[in-house]
Amino acid sequence: xRPSAARWSRGLLFGAALAGxxxxxxxxxxxxxxxxxxLVFYLLAVLPVAIVWGAGPAAVTSLVSVVIFEFAFLAxxxxxxxxxxxxxxxxxxxxxxxVLTTALAVRLRRAAVESxxxxxEQSALRRVAxxxxxxxxxxxxxxxxxxxxxxxxxxxxxxMERYEADGTVTGVAAWSxxxxxxxxxxxxxxxxxxxxxxxxxxxxxxxxDGFAGAMGxxxxxxxSLGIHSSVGCPIIVAGGVWGVIAASTRSDEPFPANTxxxxxxxxxxxxxxxxNAEARAELHRMAEEQAALRRVAxxxxHGVAPDLVxxxxxxxxxxxxxxDITGIFRFESDGSATLMGVxxxxxxxxxxxxxxxxxxxxxxxxxxxxxxSARYDVDDAALERLPELLRGWGIRSAVASPxxxxxxxxxxxxxxxxxxxxxxxxxxRLVEFTEIAATAIANAxxxxxxxxxxxxxxxxxxxxxxxxxxxxxxxxxxxxVSLALKLRLALETLPAELGxxxxxxxxxxxxxxxxxxxxxxxxxxxxxxxxxxxxGLGPALRTLARRSTVPVExxxxxxxxxxPPVEVAAYYVVSEALTNVTKHARATHAExxxxxxxxxxxxxxxDDGVGGAEExxxxxxxxxRDRVEALGGSIDVASPAGQGTVIRVALPLA
Numbered sequence: 001x002r003p004s005a006a007r008w009s010r011g012l013l014f015g016a017a018l019a020g021x022x023x024x025x026x027x028x029x030x031x032x033x034x035x036x037x038x039l040v041f042y043l044l045a046v047l048p049v050a051i052v053w054g055a056g057p058a059a060v061t062s063l064v065s066v067v068i069f070e071f072a073f074l075a076x077x078x079x080x081x082x083x084x085x086x087x088x089x090x091x092x093x094x095x096x097x098x099v100l101t102t103a104l105a106v107r108l109r110r111a112a113v114e115s116x117x118x119x120x121e122q123s124a125l126r127r128v129a130x131x132x133x134x135x136x137x138x139x140x141x142x143x144x145x146x147x148x149x150x151x152x153x154x155x156x157x158x159x160m161e162r163y164e165a166d167g168t169v170t171g172v173a174a175w176s177x178x179x180x181x182x183x184x185x186x187x188x189x190x191x192x193x194x195x196x197x198x199x200x201x202x203x204x205x206x207x208x209d210g211f212a213g214a215m216g217x218x219x220x221x222x223x224s225l226g227i228h229s230s231v232g233c234p235i236i237v238a239g240g241v242w243g244v245i246a247a248s249t250r251s252d253e254p255f256p257a258n259t260x261x262x263x264x265x266x267x268x269x270x271x272x273x274x275x276n277a278e279a280r281a282e283l284h285r286m287a288e289e290q291a292a293l294r295r296v297a298x299x300x301x302h303g304v305a306p307d308l309v310x311x312x313x314x315x316x317x318x319x320x321x322x323x324d325i326t327g328i329f330r331f332e333s334d335g336s337a338t339l340m341g342v343x344x345x346x347x348x349x350x351x352x353x354x355x356x357x358x359x360x361x362x363x364x365x366x367x368x369x370x371x372x373s374a375r376y377d378v379d380d381a382a383l384e385r386l387p388e389l390l391r392g393w394g395i396r397s398a399v400a401s402p403x404x405x406x407x408x409x410x411x412x413x414x415x416x417x418x419x420x421x422x423x424x425x426x427x428x429r430l431v432e433f434t435e436i437a438a439t440a441i442a443n444a445x446x447x448x449x450x451x452x453x454x455x456x457x458x459x460x461x462x463x464x465x466x467x468x469x470x471x472x473x474x475x476x477x478x479x480x481v482s483l484a485l486k487l488r489l490a491l492e493t494l495p496a497e498l499g500x501x502x503x504x505x506x507x508x509x510x511x512x513x514x515x516x517x518x519x520x521x522x523x524x525x526x527x528x529x530x531x532x533x534x535x536g537l538g539p540a541l542r543t544l545a546r547r548s549t550v551p552v553e554x555x556x557x558x559x560x561x562x563x564p565p566v567e568v569a570a571y572y573v574v575s576e577a578l579t580n581v582t583k584h585a586r587a588t589h590a591e592x593x594x595x596x597x598x599x600x601x602x603x604x605x606x607d608d609g610v611g612g613a614e615e616x617x618x619x620x621x622x623x624x625r626d627r628v629e630a631l632g633g634s635i636d637v638a639s640p641a642g643q644g645t646v647i648r649v650a651l652p653l654a
Contacts, residue, residue: 011053015061018045023068035073036090042069046098050105058105062098066091128269138277142173145266146245150175153259155247157225159184160235160270161196162243165421169196172243178250188221195232195246203241205233205260231255233263237274245270285320292316293432300440307352309440310341313413313433318343321426323415325393328403328437329358330411331368340411345393363400367412373401373430377421397421401430405438413437484510536560537567541574541592548578548590550607555593562601566651569627570594570603573635576624577605577647585609585645596653603649613639624649 022045026038042065050058074087128148131141142160150158160173168187190197198206209229225248232246245263249255296316299309310328318326325344329337338355358365366374376398399422400414413434415426532540538556545552561567574592581590587609594603613621621637628635632652639645 007053008057011049011057012060014053015045015049015057016064018048019061019065019068021045022065023072026069027072030073036087038073039066039069039090039094040097042066042094043098043101046102047105050102051109055102055106058102059099062095062102065098066095128266131273135276135280138273139173141273142270143175145270146173147175149245149247149263149266150177152262153231153247153255154249155255156250157181157227157248158246159248160243160245163196163200163241169200169244195230196244199232199234199244199246200241203234205231205264207231207255207260209254225250228252229254231259231263233260233267235267235270235274237271237278242271242274289320289429289432292320293436296433296436296440300436300443303443304440306441307340310437311352313437314341314343317413317415317430317433321399321415321422321429322417323422324418325395325416327364327414327416328411329364329368329414331409337364337368337411344416362414363398363416364412364414367400367402367414368409371402371404371409373399373427375399375422375427394418399426399430401427401434403434403438403441405442410438410441484514532567532571537562537570537594540567540571541594544571544575544578545592548582550578550581550585550587550590552578553589553591555591555595557595558601559596562653565631566601566653569631569633569651570601570649572627573603573624573647573649574605576621577645580613580645581605581607581609584613585611587644599653601651601653603647603651605647606644608644610641611639611643611645612641613637613645621647 019042022041026041030038042062045065046058046061049061070087070091128141128145131144146158146160149155156176156178158175159171161169162172163169164187166187168189170187171184174181174184188196190200193208195206195208198208207230227248228250230246230248232244234241235243235245245267247255247259247263293316296309296312299312314326314328317323323344326342327339328341330340331337332355336355336357339350339352342350342352358368360366361376363374363376366372366376378396378398393416395416396418397420398414398416400412402409403411403413413430415422415430538558538560541556542554545554562570578590578592581587585607587607590605590607592603592605594601596602625635628649628651634650636648637645638648
């Protein structure tokens with residue numbers, strides 16, 4: 001320890017005062033005891049000075065004590081004698097004893113101070129370690145560490161700062177024993193002279209003494225706060241410099257030599273806390289991301305319409321990435337793009353279904369042009385070069401990823417922020433959602449194509465049946481009717497001499513022609529009922545009810561006509577259901593209900609039979625399901641054993 005001039009002065013004054021006090025006390029007892037042994041009492045003046053102010057002031061106090069003792073209690077030296085030699089030995093012994101005692105006192109003082117320092121440091125470390133173990137919020141931990149560092153190092157001010165990706169530093173916690181405060185939450189540039197700049201450049205502890213004439217924001221702040229000296233240590237997280245802890249003093253005295261080591265002990269705890277917090281945050285982020293992916297995947301698995309899936313993707317991505325605006329676009333063949341989903345803007349600004357040519361430069365326009373992910377981080381200079389729409393929104397960062405469906409660049413997803421750059425892994429997170437979106441789109445397109453194909457097959461079959469029915473009615477049936485009439489006419493003109501046998505043969509042929517005509521009429525009715533084409537669904541269903549051998553109760557709440565494919569499907573559902581009632585159900589009563597609800601035609605056929613109807617290969621129910629689903633409808637069969645059968649069908653009218 002090297003006392004300053006002020007401390008020397010205080011130590012010497014205190015030593016002189018103590019020596020004078022000891023002399024006064026010795027003067028009172030000197031007549032009663034030998035003089036020389038009294039010299040040892042001057043150690044009472046030397047020891048306090050040594051303990052409080054150090055060895056230098058204590059040594060001077062020893063010499064002063066000897067001088068005072070000699071002039072106060074010893075006769076002036078006139079000649080060298082035995083007594084003089086005794087006095088000289090006594091004085092020398094006192095000085096030697098004083099020196100040894102001073103050295104021991106100084107060492108004990110240093111040991112005590114070091115013990116107190118270590119105790120305080122271990123207590124502070126223990127308090128911080130407890131906070132780390134309790135997983136308190138990072139802000140609370142940062143404040144606690146900064147306070148402990150400031151108190152232990154004897155600083156006037158202390159601050160913890162985090163390095164940012166854009167080359168700036170942000171104060172995350174501060175402590176002060178003076179009214180002035182260091183800035184927290186504001187980004188400062190790492191220019192000029194400053195502890196944060198040097199720590200990041202060197203990657204190790206830094207000590208700076210004085211900021212006079214230094215340039216830069218941090219140096220200017222230090223001068224305004226009256227800081228004379230600063231010490232900083234890096235916070236190393238995952239092998240990189242995450243931040244810095246700095247202690248500053250306004251005193252002219254520099255920090256002790258072990259200050260860097262003291263601060264370094266805390267930076268290790270901070271690094272552990274940051275790593276733990278980031279690990280927890282990463283686990284939480286992954287859990288949220290997996291939950292979001294699962295929610296969207298569930299929609300895809302349930303066959304939800306693509307527009308709803310894309311809206312869900314936009315919502316989930318916006319929340320996961322912290323984006324202010326999320327957009328999903330479909331790229332058109334003419335170079336334009338259609339907005340398929342959006343989050344973060346009002347419909348007055350841009351709406352779903354809006355089609356336009358994408359402005360450049362922008363991340364989504366780059367995806368459209370290249371088919372690859374793109375990222376745009378905008379600074380103040382580049383802000384003016386943005387398209388008017390993006391500039392009006394104040395976009396500072398945008399990331400976009402392509403949606404690839406069956407090998408083609410179907411569209412893209414874009415997220416945008418008004419507050420700064422996205423995390424480095426944002427592109428990867430977008431890719432996972434674009435894959436789900438691509439699956440949903442591919443499934444929807446495949447389902448649409450399949451539905452359209454099945455509808456075309458059903459429509460073609462119905463047209464073919466209608467044409468066959470028409471050909472039979474207009475061709476074969478008419479010819480059979482004509483042939484039967486001619487045969488009857490020929491029978492009436494037969495000569496009588498041919499005999500009754502010939503007449504009977506002709507009559508039998510005429511009757512068989514009539515039977516063939518009736519059978520053909522039934523066949524043609526089964527192929528396609530003409531009454532359905534002529535009168536519509538209501539008359540056709542009533543005809544089915546009249547022809548049924550089981551009593552049928554009809555409830556028809558329908559308009560006059562529906563699209564032909566819907567009428568044909570409804571007719572065959574009721575026809576097949578009533579056929580099953582007659583052949584298999586052993587029912588005594590059946591009920592048919594038809595109603596139009598919104599844009600859907602709903603049918604219900606119910607009987608009181610034995611139930612147990614099942615869909616299996618060759619069953620008419622399988623054919624009905626194919627026909628209904630080909631039109632985008634649905635069919636449900638409930639047939640518990642002993643409780644009859646209920647068939648419910650919904651057919652979209654669009």
